[in-house]
Amino acid sequence: MLRGLWRIIAGTWWLVVGLIVVFKHLFFRRAITIQFPKERMVMWPRFRGRVGMVPGDNGAKHKCTGCGQCVRACPAACIFLDTHKEEGVKGLIVDRYAIDLGLCIYCALCVEICPFGALRTVTDYEISVFDKGELMWEMDGLLEPRRAPRFKR
Ligand code: SF4
Ligand code: SF4
Known part of the structure; x- marks a missing residue:
């Protein structure tokens, strides 16, 4: 019984932690991905492409x-x-x-x-x-x- 209760509390806690991370990235961090092909990355001049x-x-x-x-x-x-x-x-x-x-x-x-x-x-x-x-x-x-x-x- 106690074990089950502990699991529920721990599960809820990690769910909240995960959501905090998601919302932190959603509202307070600059996106590290771009909307390709609407946006395009500018590569460094020394980028070793084709x-x-x-x-x-x-x-x-x-x-x-x-x-x-x-x-x-x-x-x-x-x-x-x-x-x-x-x-x-x-x-x-x-x-x-x-x-x-x-x-x-x-x-x-x-x-x-x-x-x-x-x-x-x-x-x-x-x-x-x-x-x-x-x-x-x-x-x-x-x-x-x-x-x-x-x-x-
Ligand atoms: S074949 Fe042309 S590109 Fe290849 S090493 Fe000789 S000069 Fe350079
Ligand atoms: S053409 Fe041949 S030598 Fe040149 S980058 Fe491609 S695999 Fe390497």
Whole structure:
């Protein structure tokens, strides 16, 4: 009998404690969540998001020389690079540079190893898709600093 009464008192006490915490957060604390997609987080500049390509200097589209070091360093084997050589042109011509973000593990080893500073991590985090195939990002997408938000309200 006493044990049952004690349980009721203890249960009521912890219920009240829980409600105090709830109301404290409801009225006196700033929310730590946001109303996505109505609101969007501004990431820190050093946020290590997806990998992107760096635009080249003097009007060049990108800085990639096609050396393939990032491809060799990538532990997820998700970088796809096609190059060819042209008569009279120094170096390689990059035909395709793509990353399968569905496989990428965001380790940024490719960024660190690139000797030409052609890759960077960007603060873009809205990259979810309904079709897995859309996670294959080609050069034009990788050059964008941020993809236009797909989920709007
Ligand atoms: S390491 Fe840099 S320059 Fe070499 S292929 Fe990769 S992105 Fe291009
Ligand atoms: S971040 Fe890592 S897994 Fe992703 S492309 Fe670069 S090396 Fe590969």
